[in-house]
Amino acid sequence: MFACAPANHPTPMPPPHRTDPDTPATDWHAQELLLMREVMKLVGRSLAPAFVLREMLHLMSELLGLNRGRMVLADEATPGTSGAERTASVRHAYGLTAEEAARGVFRWGEGITGRVLASGLPAIVQDVDAEPLFLFRTVARAQLPPQTVAFIALPIEVNGATVGVLACHRIRSRQRHLNDDLALLRILATLAGQLLQLEQLVAEERRQLAARNQALEHALDVGSARYGLIGRSPALLRALGELERVSQSQATVLLLGESGTGKELFARAVHLASGRRDQPFIKVNCSAIPDTLFESELFGYERGAFTGASTARAGWFEQANSGTIFLDEIGELPLAMQSKLLRTLQEGTLVRLGGTREIRVDVRLVAATNRDLAREVQAGGFRQDLYYRLNVIPIRLPSLRERREDVRALALHFVSRANQAHQRNVNxxxxxxxxxxxHDWPGNIRELGNLIERLVLLADHTLVTAAALERFMPTALDRAPPAPASAPIPPALPAAGGLVRDYLSATSHDAQTLQDALTRHQGNQSRAAQSLGLTLRQFGYRLRKAGLR
Structure with missing residues (x-):
C-alpha cells in the first residue's frame, strides 16, 4: 500500500470514536452487515456487473458515508498502443454528474488513480488539498465540502492484473476508523474484480457459442444440404419446393435455366426425392453425342446391327429401367431422334437398333435445356409434340445473380472441397x-467453382483477402456476354411460310467467320452455331469442311 499525505507533515491518525451526547452513536458494524447483505442480494438477482456495481457505490454512500464513489476501468487498448498511452475511464459512479464522470479519464501513472492502475497498490490521500498529485479532474475543489476531504483508491484485479480502481471521497473527521473503511473497500474491490472476471468469461463463452453456431450453420449449408444443393435463398427454396411437390409423381420434369445453374444436381434431386431413389439414375449429355450414334446410345443395338457390333448392347433407356434418366441439353437432339424419343415416352417401349422386338421400359424422364424450346419449335428446330410432352412440369432454376445470399455458403463449400482435393489450407x-x-457471376455456380479452385491452387497466402482475390476475378475481356436462357438467339425466320428453315449452302460461312464465332463463345459450338443462324450439325459440318476440327 502506498499512502499520500501533505508534504512535510506527519501522516495524521484518524480521530478516535466520539459520541455526541444528544446524538445516538452509529452502529457501524450493523451498517457494514446491511451493506454486504444488500450487495449479495443484488448479485443473486443479477450477475450483470453494471447493475451491481452502480448499486454498490450507492450503498457505500448511503450506509457508510463514502461519497462520490466511482469505478475507473481500463479502456480497450487499440493496436500499437504503448503501456504509457493506456487509459482508464469512469464507467460507474454515484454522486457524480454525467459531465463530471465524462471527465474522469486517466493515463496509467497519471495522478493518484493512474498510480494505482500502474502499481496495483492502494492509495490513501489524507487531505486532497495538500497532495500535489491529486488532480481534481472529475470534481472541482469548490464542489467538495469545506472540511478536510480524504481520498481512498483501491485496485480492482482480474486474473492477477489490475484492470480498474474503486475510489471514493471521505470526510476525515468522521466517527469511524479509516482501517474499517479500508477493510470493507478491499472486500468490495475483490467482489468487483470477480464480477468483471465473470463478465469476461460469459463474453468469451458467447463468442465461442457464436463461432460454433456459425460452424453449425455452415455445416447445415454444406454437409447436410438437401440433395447436395447448397443455399437457403428464397429463389433456391422456391425451386426446391416445386421439385419436392412433383417428385412422387411420374410426370416428366423439364429443368430450365442458364448454363451453370446446377441442372444435373436438380435432376438427381428429383430422383432422390422420388420413390425410384434406390433404382438407377442415368445421365446423358445430348450435346456430347454425335448424330450418328444417338439411336444406338439411347436405345441400344442388336448384334450385327452395324459393322463392329459383335454383341448386343442395352441403351441408356434400358439401363435406366425402373429408375430415372436425365437428358441434359435436350435441345441438341436431332429431329429424327425426337420422334423416336416421343414414341418411347408415350408408349413406354423401345426397339433396339437392328432389332424388331419391342422392349418395355419404365423410366422417369428429367430433361434440361438452357435454350428456349418454344422459340425452337417456331423456328422448326424442335418438334412441337415432343415439346408439349416434355413441358409437363417446367421448373426454372435461378441464376447465381438471383441467389446472392448463397454465394458465401457456395464459396466456402468450394474452398473446402478444393483444399481436400489439392492438399491445401486456403481460407x-x-x-x-x-x-x-x-459479383454478378454470368457463368453462374460453375464459374464460381472454377474461380475458387484456381484461387486455392495459385493463392500466395493461406488467408485470401479482397485485395488478393482481385487478381483472380474475371474481367470483361475474360468472358463473352451470356446468352439468356429466356431469349437465346434464334435462327433467322422466313418472311412467310412457317416452320421451314431457309436453305444455306455448305460454303455460306468462311473459316474465319466460324473461328470468330467460336472465339466469341469460348469454344461453345452450340452458341456459336446459334449466333450464325445454323444448327449444331450444320456448324459442325462447316467446321470439318474448313479443317477446323
Missing amino acids: LAPDALARLEA
Whole structure:
C-alpha cells in the first residue's frame, strides 16, 4: 500500500470514536452487515456487473458515508498502443454528474488513480488539498465540502492484473476508523474484480457459442444440404419446393435455366426425392453425342446391327429401367431422334437398333435445356409434340445473380472441397467473401467453382483477402456476354411460310467467320452455331469442311 499525505507533515491518525451526547452513536458494524447483505442480494438477482456495481457505490454512500464513489476501468487498448498511452475511464459512479464522470479519464501513472492502475497498490490521500498529485479532474475543489476531504483508491484485479480502481471521497473527521473503511473497500474491490472476471468469461463463452453456431450453420449449408444443393435463398427454396411437390409423381420434369445453374444436381434431386431413389439414375449429355450414334446410345443395338457390333448392347433407356434418366441439353437432339424419343415416352417401349422386338421400359424422364424450346419449335428446330410432352412440369432454376445470399455458403463449400482435393489450407477473409457476393457471376455456380479452385491452387497466402482475390476475378475481356436462357438467339425466320428453315449452302460461312464465332463463345459450338443462324450439325459440318476440327 502506498499512502499520500501533505508534504512535510506527519501522516495524521484518524480521530478516535466520539459520541455526541444528544446524538445516538452509529452502529457501524450493523451498517457494514446491511451493506454486504444488500450487495449479495443484488448479485443473486443479477450477475450483470453494471447493475451491481452502480448499486454498490450507492450503498457505500448511503450506509457508510463514502461519497462520490466511482469505478475507473481500463479502456480497450487499440493496436500499437504503448503501456504509457493506456487509459482508464469512469464507467460507474454515484454522486457524480454525467459531465463530471465524462471527465474522469486517466493515463496509467497519471495522478493518484493512474498510480494505482500502474502499481496495483492502494492509495490513501489524507487531505486532497495538500497532495500535489491529486488532480481534481472529475470534481472541482469548490464542489467538495469545506472540511478536510480524504481520498481512498483501491485496485480492482482480474486474473492477477489490475484492470480498474474503486475510489471514493471521505470526510476525515468522521466517527469511524479509516482501517474499517479500508477493510470493507478491499472486500468490495475483490467482489468487483470477480464480477468483471465473470463478465469476461460469459463474453468469451458467447463468442465461442457464436463461432460454433456459425460452424453449425455452415455445416447445415454444406454437409447436410438437401440433395447436395447448397443455399437457403428464397429463389433456391422456391425451386426446391416445386421439385419436392412433383417428385412422387411420374410426370416428366423439364429443368430450365442458364448454363451453370446446377441442372444435373436438380435432376438427381428429383430422383432422390422420388420413390425410384434406390433404382438407377442415368445421365446423358445430348450435346456430347454425335448424330450418328444417338439411336444406338439411347436405345441400344442388336448384334450385327452395324459393322463392329459383335454383341448386343442395352441403351441408356434400358439401363435406366425402373429408375430415372436425365437428358441434359435436350435441345441438341436431332429431329429424327425426337420422334423416336416421343414414341418411347408415350408408349413406354423401345426397339433396339437392328432389332424388331419391342422392349418395355419404365423410366422417369428429367430433361434440361438452357435454350428456349418454344422459340425452337417456331423456328422448326424442335418438334412441337415432343415439346408439349416434355413441358409437363417446367421448373426454372435461378441464376447465381438471383441467389446472392448463397454465394458465401457456395464459396466456402468450394474452398473446402478444393483444399481436400489439392492438399491445401486456403481460407477466405470476410472482405473477400463480401467481394464474391457483390459479383454478378454470368457463368453462374460453375464459374464460381472454377474461380475458387484456381484461387486455392495459385493463392500466395493461406488467408485470401479482397485485395488478393482481385487478381483472380474475371474481367470483361475474360468472358463473352451470356446468352439468356429466356431469349437465346434464334435462327433467322422466313418472311412467310412457317416452320421451314431457309436453305444455306455448305460454303455460306468462311473459316474465319466460324473461328470468330467460336472465339466469341469460348469454344461453345452450340452458341456459336446459334449466333450464325445454323444448327449444331450444320456448324459442325462447316467446321470439318474448313479443317477446323
